[in-house]
Amino acid sequence: MKPTTIVIAVASGLASALLFAGIVLQSASAVSLALAAPIPIAIASLGWGSVAGFIAAAIAGATIFAVTLSVPSALTLLISMAIPTAVAGHLAGLARPAEAPMRAANGNVPATPPLDWYPLERVLMAITAMATAACLFLGWMLGYDAQLFVPAVAQALGEGGVAGPDAPDQEQLRELASLVVSLVPFVQPAMLTIILVIGLYLGATVTRISNRLPRPRDDIPSIAGLPRTTLLVFAAGLGAVLAGGTLGLIGAVIVGAFGAAYTLIGLAALHRRSRGRPGRGLVLFTSYAAILLLSFPLLVFLGLGLFQTWRHGDGTTSPASQ
Numbered sequence: 001m002k003p004t005t006i007v008i009a010v011a012s013g014l015a016s017a018l019l020f021a022g023i024v025l026q027s028a029s030a031v032s033l034a035l036a037a038p039i040p041i042a043i044a045s046l047g048w049g050s051v052a053g054f055i056a057a058a059i060a061g062a063t064i065f066a067v068t069l070s071v072p073s074a075l076t077l078l079i080s081m082a083i084p085t086a087v088a089g090h091l092a093g094l095a096r097p098a099e100a101p102m103r104a105a106n107g108n109v110p111a112t113p114p115l116d117w118y119p120l121e122r123v124l125m126a127i128t129a130m131a132t133a134a135c136l137f138l139g140w141m142l143g144y145d146a147q148l149f150v151p152a153v154a155q156a157l158g159e160g161g162v163a164g165p166d167a168p169d170q171e172q173l174r175e176l177a178s179l180v181v182s183l184v185p186f187v188q189p190a191m192l193t194i195i196l197v198i199g200l201y202l203g204a205t206v207t208r209i210s211n212r213l214p215r216p217r218d219d220i221p222s223i224a225g226l227p228r229t230t231l232l233v234f235a236a237g238l239g240a241v242l243a244g245g246t247l248g249l250i251g252a253v254i255v256g257a258f259g260a261a262y263t264l265i266g267l268a269a270l271h272r273r274s275r276g277r278p279g280r281g282l283v284l285f286t287s288y289a290a291i292l293l294l295s296f297p298l299l300v301f302l303g304l305g306l307f308q309t310w311r312h313g314d315g316t317t318s319p320a321s322q
């Protein structure tokens with residue numbers, strides 16, 4: 001490995017740890033920066049190779065431990081963001097020679113045969129599976145118990161709520177807090193899946209701009225998807241949620257992670273179907289604005305993503321295109 005690659009890997013790991021430090025140090029103004037923690041690792045992995053990505057992940061975790069002397073904090077970064085991003089970068093960089101290289105116009109086979117790159121649908125599936133496993137592991141490690149968080153959430157809601165005679169009583173606050181806490185097992189893996197996908201995408205964009213990305217540009221709206229078999233996993237997660245208890249928590253994590261992935265597929269379908277249509281910009285702006293302001297339109301794109309997976313998720317993808 002070249003010395004420059006090691007330097008890039010170390011610098012990327014330090015940058016990722018610095019971005020993640022906002023959560024560890026409980027700085028409200030810096031928490032949003034933690035969402036960008038996967039990007040430096042993705043850049044190292046996609047632009048300088050898989051080994052650089054894994055070194056960056058290890059450096060990030062070691063740096064958090066050195067600063068906080070907290071094993072849970074270091075494991076949180078490693079398990080939730082660093083290692084999944086390094087693995088996703090490794091998968092995205094995998095390629096093999098095409099089985100039947102196309103001949104040139106003169107009938108000669110090119111000296112450098114075209115490559116078949118690792119399908120994006122499998123990269124998305126790996127990210128979703130890793131987000132699910134990470135949330136389950138962290139929940140087990142931290143001894144997650146939803147009922148333990150209800151009093152604290154109720155107190156926070158009471159302090160930030162309406163004062164005076166119209167203020168909700170303690171019973172109402174506790175019911176609202178229970179609802180908020182019950183949504184955490186769904187929301188956390190969904191957010192992590194989206195963060196990992198966006199981090200990988202932005203890392204690929206940066207490395208492509210710097211001419212360090214060997215993988216050609218993928219037509220993401222056309223090939224985004226998941227294998228059809230994941231529908232069975234999603235259905236099993238829904239069944240587990242209905243069962244309740246510990247099994248219900250596991251099911252909620254599965255539904256949250258895979259639900260986020262299907263929603264991204266639905267949004268990709270919107271981009272693909274609106275191509276070349278008049279008013280495309282207005283349609284996209286309205287759709288994303290509705291998601292940000294109302295949230296429930298996410299269910300529409302979740303349904304579209306499920307339909308797309310059922311219809312096209314046959315385990316095959318189109319080759320990457322420029």
